[in-house]
Amino acid sequence: MTSEFNDYFKAMIVATILNYQPEKAIALLSRHFHVDEPKIGIGVFKGRSKRVRAAYSGKRKEILAAKREYLYDPFTILHEFYHHLRNFDNEHRGTEKYADKFARDFIEAYNRVSCKLL
Numbered sequence: 333m334t335s336e337f338n339d340y341f342k343a344m345i346v347a348t349i350l351n352y353q354p355e356k357a358i359a360l361l362s363r364h365f366h367v368d369e370p371k372i373g374i375g376v377f378k379g380r381s382k383r384v385r386a387a388y389s390g391k392r393k394e395i396l397a398a399k400r401e402y403l404y405d406p407f408t409i410l411h412e413f414y415h416h417l418r419n420f421d422n423e424h425r426g427t428e429k430y431a432d433k434f435a436r437d438f439i440e441a442y443n444r445v446s447c448k449l450l
């Protein structure tokens with residue numbers, strides 16, 4: 333896969349989330365990475381902090397955003413999707429730092445592609 337294609341794929345994912353279609357973005361990401369789709373919804377997992385924007389439960393394979401608006405925040409959705417990806421890989425648990433890097437990578441690609449289109 334060329335980096336150009338990579339950038340367009342990532343930019344398209346970010347644009348889809350910004351376009352209020354986080355479920356569609358999650359479906360595309362899951363297909364791309366060959367993993368089952370996580371469920372996504374609004375709420376807070378029992379016993380988890382209400383102050384975080386979103387959280388992922390590996391047991392439930394579910395991403396929950398504390399508020400609906402956070403479902404439309406690409407950084408939040410991509411960060412939580414990274415936890416879902418790593419959930420399939422028991423050897424290598426994702427850390428917060430890597431989840432942030434994964435999300436930032438998509439947003440930077442989105443910015444690069446937007447610059448080219450303007």
Ligand SMILES: [Zn+2]
Pocket residue numbers: 411412415427428431
């Ligand atoms: Zn996290």
